[in-house]
Amino acid sequence: MKLSPPPYQPKNTFTRWLDDRLPVIRLWHDVMGKGYLVPRNLNWLWNFGVLAGIALTIQIITGLALAMHYVASSNEAFNSIEAIMRYVGFGWLIRYGHMVGASLFFAALYIHMFRGVYYGSYKAPREVVWLIGVLLFMLAMATAFLGYSLVWGQMSYWAAQVITGLFSVVPFVGEKIRIWVLGGFAPNAATVNRFFVLHFTLPFVILAVVGLHVWALHRQGSGNPTGIEVKKAEEVVPMQPYYIAKDFVAICVFLLIFCSLVFFYPNVFTDPDNYIPANPFSTPAHIKPEWYFWPFYAVLRSFTVNFMGIPAKLWGVLGMGLSVLVWGLLPWLDNSPVRSGRYRPVFRCFFLLFLADILLLGFCGKQPAEEPWIRLGQWASLYYFAFFLVILPILPLVEKTKAVPSSIEEAEKKRTDA
Structure with missing residues (x-):
């Protein structure tokens, strides 16, 4: 059961005028403010959805900055990233922020998913919320793979070679699909261009699906650790200020971890081979993807x-x-x-x-x-x-x-x- 709070009421002439023409304040009230009621017993595991959203925001901002200087060419991709690190103002910070942000995004996403499994967040009436979340996960995986390939280092190149090679197992049309994806028989300049366009576009698709995910969640209301549906008004509190304040504390801890990794351990998740330019004639001793793909690679x-x-x-x-x-x-x-x-x-x-x-x-x-x-x-x-x-x-x-x-x-x- 979802309890309905009192609807938003504009308080003065300006807010009434704005609400009549562009109800942005009403939207905030209904989605993140006092108009959205949440169970009062949510624990800290419910903050990881917001943290994944913060990490996604960091990825989009840093990704846009990187795209301004990145050269989508098989000859210049690796060098352009090194140039960003050395010659662009705070380029090292942008690049490291993008690298670390990807790992923290998947860390928050995995915890969010495991919490959903343990507390049965996929059960009726929230099946659609769960399905949209799984779609988000698959889109995030595709985006991460494309971005990892764009580095065009040794590990990136050969990871792209291995993963795109999986298309070839599809009967009859697999090899044609692989050639179409790569733009040739092996990763090349066309591959970098295609991957760059897709990697740039997919985050905005993810943003749209996140909006759909939030909409579906707000249609049914949030679950809670007990798995019991809300029955009384005393069992819920407004999102603002109670859980917004709790989210703010979680975001501060998240940003502290993020900054610590960026400034002190930026390469903790990076394979050293990826700092070697891609060489189609030299296969790394051990090809492996980024850590968030390891279980599926196994x-x-x-x-x-x-x-x-x-x-x-x-x-x-x-x-x-x-x-x-x-x-x-x-x-x-x-x-x-x-x-x-x-x-x-x-x-x-x-x-x-x-x-x-x-x-x-x-x-x-x-x-x-x-x-x-x-x-x-x-x-x-x-x-x-x-x-x-x-x-x-x-x-x-x-x-x-x-x-x-x-x-x-x-x-x-x-x-x-x-």
Whole structure:
């Protein structure tokens, strides 16, 4: 149930005139102000959606500044970035801010998604909110890959070579798609131009989808850690000032971490090989993507045997694709009537194992494509898919859940007494 607050009422002649012609104050009131009510028991994990938005804003601002000086050419791309670092005023700050911002964006996004899984944010009536969020995740992954390729260092070049090479496994038309994407038989000047245009455009698409995501969320109202729908006016508070103030504190901590990384450890997430200009005739000893792709890269490498007449490479591509798309199936895979992991002790154990499994997949994705990392990645991939496709559908049939309080007020009273 979503409680409706009193509608916005302009207080003077100017605000009445403006509201009649361009209701921007009404929009703020309804979306971020006193007109939007949120459950009063939200914890700090609910701040990571806003933090992902702050990181996205940093990426767009720094990206626009970089685009003014970047040369989309296979001969000059790497040199133009080095020139930005050395000769453009505060160019080093802009470039490092863009690099670190990408990592912090995905860190906030992953925490936001894991919070959604644990607290059942994908369950009715918020399935569309979840699906739009998964779409945002896929758009962010595509944008990050394109941006990583634009550096045109050794690791970027060969990552582009490997990832675009996956198109070739599509029967009949795969090689034609790969050539069309690259603009040739290998990454070249046309590739840089195409990737640059797409990388520049997609963030604005993401912004539009973020607006759709927020709209869908506000249609149903925010969930909360108990998974219990709001029933009384006493269980909600206005977004402004209560949670705006809480978001402000989280943003300050986020910016402190961001500045610390930019000024002291800007290359902590960067492979040293990417400071070497791209060389099509020299393959790096170990090709790997950025850290936020490692779990999915490990899934890709886990398929090593041809099966049912289908090549292992195609199985790997299908597995990697499914490892992303399966997040969108969560509303239909988990049919438990209890939303929150607080009241599902068995689910909580499997979920903690799932988090450990993601970390193991990421570690395996970072390592060379050799034993024992391939075998470990295979076992970790098996549990990854089992969690979504086996454990979540079966668990509601056998799990004994805790008693769910009848209201948020009762749940908070029990926690306080405990």
